[in-house]
Amino acid sequence: MRRQLTGALLGVLLALGGARTAHAVDPTQLPDPRLQARYLALTHEFRCMQCQNESLADSPVELAADLRAEVRDMLLAGKSDAQIRAFMVARYGDFILFRPRFNARTAWVWLAPGVLLLAGALVCVRVLRQRAALLPADTEPVQEDART
Amino acid sequence: MSRFLLPLAVFALLVAVLAMGIRHAPEKGVIPSPLIGRPAPQFALPDLADAAHIVDSHSLAGHWYLFNVWGTWCVECRAEHDTLLEVRKAGVVPLVGLDWKDNDSDAREWLEQLGDPYQVVAVDHNGRAAIDWGVYGAPETFLVNPQGIVVYKYVGPLTHDVWTHDILPLVPGHPVAGS
Secondary structure (H helix, E strand, C coil), X not given: CHHHHHHHHHHHHHHHHHHHHHXXXXXXXXXXXXXXXXXHHHHHHEECCCCCCCECCCCCCHHHXXXXXXXXXXXXXXXXXXXXXXXXXXXXCHHHECCCCCCCCCHHHHHHHHHHXXXXXXXXXXXXXXXXXXXXXXXXXXXXXXXX | CHHHHHHHHHHHHHHHHHXXXXXXXXXXXXXXXXXXXXXXXCCEEEECCCCCXXXXXXXXXXXXXXXXXXXXXXXXXXXXXXXXXXXXXXXXXXXXXXXXXXXXXXXXXXXXXHCCCCCEEEEECCCHHHHHCCCCCCCEEEEECCCCEEEEEEECCCCHHHHHHHHHHHCCCCCCCCC
């Protein structure tokens, strides 16, 4: 009896696990592989507005499923990627884009890493120069383990 | 001297940036709606009270209204219901409801039991209208002016304070009536 129960439980778990690996959250298959590729790229590029650190593609919530359906329908209707992005931004704002467009408000998001990298490089160069300046004072050849 | 000055300056800058982040941290992660200042989305959906009747957004033009997105599955909608009844009682702006991805009979029962604050409720079974309004979590409330422009949006359960301090002052001719 007990063995049967564990067997049944194991079966259910395996079935669930199998279902999960077959299609994580989104089972959508578009007829044309090129459309499918664009569908995947787009749904990974949009943020799920409810669980904000997940993409539409990864989110299990109902709103994400609805928005994926919108993306699918627009692709099937022959809309371009830009049109689909514009549709989403018009409703949910720039926030829905994981890769924000470059404009006055988002400029710092794009520029900050470069500026920080440059600042880091400058600090690095300065430190190295300072250390190099210390070198000439230290011309004594290093004694190899004079104590032994 | 400058050995400490530079790191200190960097530290101060970091504090300033983080403080700015904390100050501007929106409550509950509210995201600004791109709809504000733009025409309210059009819709034509069945009336909750009578499915044969269509609620057409064109018929809403010409006067102020509050567009409230709710559902019986939404816990926080229950929390704001008393405020909605207060809004109805004030009689300043009519409430137009959007019953989002809900069961019609559940929704009717909800309004029967808790009181019906709405002038009319449109039923959005597949959630398309809600997407047009950029809704991402019920309840959400929009204030629309007679020209059909969205002037204000609130995400989360409406409270007496939000109603009297944020919404009422936006409706001309109806300054804050105490609090």
